[in-house]
Amino acid sequence: xxxxxxxxxxxxxxxxxxxxxxxxxxxxxxxxxxxxxxxxxxxxxxxxxxxxxxxxxxxxxxxxxxxxxxxxxxxxxxxxxxxxxxxxxxxxxxxxxxxxxxxxxxxxxxxxxxxxxxxxxxxxxxxxxxxxxxxxxxxxxxxxxxxxxxxxxxxxxxxxxxxxxxxxxxxxxxxxxxxxxxxxxxxxxxxxxxxxxxxxxxxxxxxxxxxxxxxxxxxxxxxxxxxxxxxxxxxxxxxxxxxxxxxxxxxxxxxxxxxxxxxxxxxxxxxxxxxxxxxxxxxxxxxxxxxxxxxxxxxxxxxxxxxxxxxxxxxxxxxxxxxxxxx
Amino acid sequence: xxxxxxxxxxxxxxxxxxxxxxxxxxxxxxxxxxxxxxxxxxxxxxxxxxxxxxxxxxxxxxxxxxxxxxxxxxxxxxxxxxxxxxxxxxxxxxxxxxxxxxxxxxxxxxxxxxxxxxxxxxxxxxxxxxxxxxxxxxxxxxxxxxxxxxxxxxxxxxxxxxxxxxxxxxxxxxxxxxxxxxxxxxxxxxxxxxxxxxxxxxxxxxxxxxxxxxxxxxxxxxxxxxxxxxxxxxxxxxxxxxxxxxxxxxxxxxxxxxxxxxxxxxxxxxxxxxxxxxxxxxxxxxxxxxxxxxxxxxxxxxxxxxxxxxxxxxxxxxxxxxxxxxxxxxx
Numbered sequence: 022x023x024x025x026x027x028x029x030x031x032x033x034x035x036x037x038x039x040x041x042x043x044x045x046x047x048x049x050x051x052x053x054x055x056x057x058x059x060x061x062x063x064x065x066x067x068x069x070x071x072x073x074x075x076x077x078x079x080x081x082x083x084x085x086x087x088x089x090x091x092x093x094x095x096x097x098x099x100x101x102x103x104x105x106x107x108x109x110x111x112x113x114x115x116x117x118x119x120x121x122x123x124x125x126x127x128x129x130x131x132x133x134x135x136x137x138x139x140x141x142x143x144x145x146x147x148x149x150x151x152x153x154x155x156x157x158x159x160x161x162x163x164x165x166x167x168x169x170x171x172x173x174x175x176x177x178x179x180x181x182x183x184x185x186x187x188x189x190x191x192x193x194x195x196x197x198x199x200x201x202x203x204x205x206x207x208x209x210x211x212x213x214x215x216x217x218x219x220x221x222x223x224x225x226x227x228x229x230x231x232x233x234x235x236x237x238x239x240x241x242x243x244x245x246x247x248x249x250x251x252x253x254x255x256x257x258x259x260x261x262x263x264x265x266x267x268x269x270x271x272x273x274x275x276x277x278x279x280x281x282x283x284x285x286x287x288x289x290x291x292x293x294x295x296x297x298x299x300x301x302x303x304x305x306x307x308x309x310x311x312x313x314x315x316x317x318x319x320x321x322x323x324x325x326x327x328x329x330x331x332x333x334x335x336x337x338x339x340x341x342x343x344x345x346x347x348x
Numbered sequence: 349x350x351x352x353x354x355x356x357x358x359x360x361x362x363x364x365x366x367x368x369x370x371x372x373x374x375x376x377x378x379x380x381x382x383x384x385x386x387x388x389x390x391x392x393x394x395x396x397x398x399x400x401x402x403x404x405x406x407x408x409x410x411x412x413x414x415x416x417x418x419x420x421x422x423x424x425x426x427x428x429x430x431x432x433x434x435x436x437x438x439x440x441x442x443x444x445x446x447x448x449x450x451x452x453x454x455x456x457x458x459x460x461x462x463x464x465x466x467x468x469x470x471x472x473x474x475x476x477x478x479x480x481x482x483x484x485x486x487x488x489x490x491x492x493x494x495x496x497x498x499x500x501x502x503x504x505x506x507x508x509x510x511x512x513x514x515x516x517x518x519x520x521x522x523x524x525x526x527x528x529x530x531x532x533x534x535x536x537x538x539x540x541x542x543x544x545x546x547x548x549x550x551x552x553x554x555x556x557x558x559x560x561x562x563x564x565x566x567x568x569x570x571x572x573x574x575x576x577x578x579x580x581x582x583x584x585x586x587x588x589x590x591x592x593x594x595x596x597x598x599x600x601x602x603x604x605x606x607x608x609x610x611x612x613x614x615x616x617x618x619x620x621x622x623x624x625x626x627x628x629x630x631x632x633x634x635x636x637x638x639x640x641x642x643x644x645x646x647x648x649x650x651x652x653x654x655x656x657x658x659x660x661x662x663x664x665x666x667x668x669x670x671x672x673x674x675x676x677x678x679x
Contacts, residue, residue: 081575106582108581122572126671127595127598185576
């Protein structure tokens with residue numbers, strides 16, 4: 022059984038201009054211990070999908086309009102307030118993009134780890150503080166005992182993200198949701214944090230849902246990848262297979278855009294023409310059709326469903342690319 | 349918590365106080381010289397008749413006939429030795445007069461401030477947790493009303509209702525003449541007298557805090573670390589108090605420093621309305637009777653109180669916000 026099974030998830034934001042369908046029928050599943058990368062450009066709905074899993078979307082002004090989020094068979098969307106709180110930070114934990122603003126500025130990081138522990142575990146204050154130092158050691162924080170007393174503003178960006186990870190791992194979650202965990206960090210720190218996440222994930226045997234727009238990060242750390250466009254998953258598969266043989270024209274466009282070293286010098290950088298459609302007013306058919314070179318009448322008329330093309334490979338396109346990417 | 353360099357910080361701030369107080373003293377002195385009339389005019393007026401010779405004699409005795417710069421230097425010299433001069437009107441040293449009145453004013457100020465901070469926070473948090481509801485709207489109206497109502501009018505109406513009408517609370521003064529003996533009975537008596545003036549003085553500040561807390565809480569609810577707390581599985585009350593309100597304290601403390609001065613001037617009105625025997629009423633009397641020595645003394649002393657409160661608030665800030673570095677280095 023899948024650890025997490027998202028079925029037909031719809032998350033909408035009611036605004037004055039109308040209903041923004043940020044997530045509009047997402048299907049995803051994550052197996053225990055695997056890393057699934059969710060990629061897409063800004064506004065594709067990848068972060069909203071992640072926040073919907075822990076139902077953090079109401080506080081951000083959105084509402085879950087439909088679907089199911091099954092965690093080990095339990096629908097998280099049907100739990101009461103106390104039920105979902107018992108899952109948050111305990112069985113499913115989350116880390117965020119900007120570690121400085123994600124940490125409480127007036128609490129030491131030790132205190133913030135202790136809070137995460139004591140919210141879910143029956144553990145004394147002294148024991149929790151000891152455990153906090155162990156957790157900081159686990160995330161390779163230099164001199165963890167001293168750092169536990171420090172406030173977030175006195176740490177470097179990388180150390181802050183390590184502290185965030187320590188908070189998230191406090192209760193040994195089965196699933197870690199990482200929302201662009203390396204976007205706000207410089208390149209060398211990015212590599213260190215990614216290596217740390219990969220190592221911890223293998224050591225603790227937890228699954229990870231990694232939100233990113235960086236295909237380099239995906240290649241480095243993910244087992245499988247799901248590509249989102251305008252609130253839907255348009256393609257999904259194992260990282261190697263999907264990178265070698267992208268079926269959806271959007272995925273292919275994304276991959277072309279990062280393969281710039283293969284271009285002859287001086288040539289124009291490849292881009293996907295057009296812009297992302299407004300989520301307020303989506304076309305009836307495939308949302309990518311207006312920008313797609315392969316679109317035909319059927320693409321404008323009906324929404325292509327996700328269809329399987331082999332083990333763990335799915336795409337939602339009427340005219341998929343079948344040939345591999347030319348080397 | 350590591351607090352480095354707190355002692356040098358306090359010493360440095362205390363040194364900065366000296367030129368500030370000098371400036372205040374100079375300004376007070378010069379501005380009051382611009383006002384027409386002096387204590388001799390008032391004395392003569394009250395006596396009904398006085399010859400110009402007698403008035404000149406009085407001025408010579410009080411030192412009021414000397415040139416202004418000499419009077420000013422004399423005043424500063426006295427200040428340096430903490431001699432605030434003599435009230436010719438009340439026939440007592442100014443410092444002694446102030447010291448007998450200061451405790452009453454400090455009691456009134458701190459009680460009013462405590463009521464304002466506690467009630468303001470409570471109302472602000474309640475409104476912020478129920479934003480957009482009828483309770484939030486009602487609280488906003490209530491706060492706007494208390495913000496707009498003049499303090500002295502509110503004081504008078506409180507006397508009309510609670511003293512004259514219902515007879516629950518005394519209408520003025522600080523003690524009941526001939527009340528019971530014993531420390532406990534006296535504390536109870538003073539507390540009873542304190543309720544109306546303290547609540548009256550606190551209303552405006554309570555309104556300011558309630559608005560400030562509400563808006564900072566609403567801003568903080570959107571903060572990333574609140575989302576983190578929610579993702580950790582914290583309940584709404586824990587999020588509100590431990591994470592949001594704890595951070596909303598910071599702008600509140602800043603406001604506290606600004607308000608300590610205006611609270612003292614508000615005390616003048618409230619003390620007059622409730623005949624509370626404090627510095628405010630003494631200042632009012634001093635102005636009425638042109639007792640410049642006394643008035644200068646009170647003004648100087650008030651500025652000392654305000655400067656010290658500000659220093660305390662800065663210290664408080666260092667304690668509650670770890671990002672403030674007392675040594676003044678950029679964190």
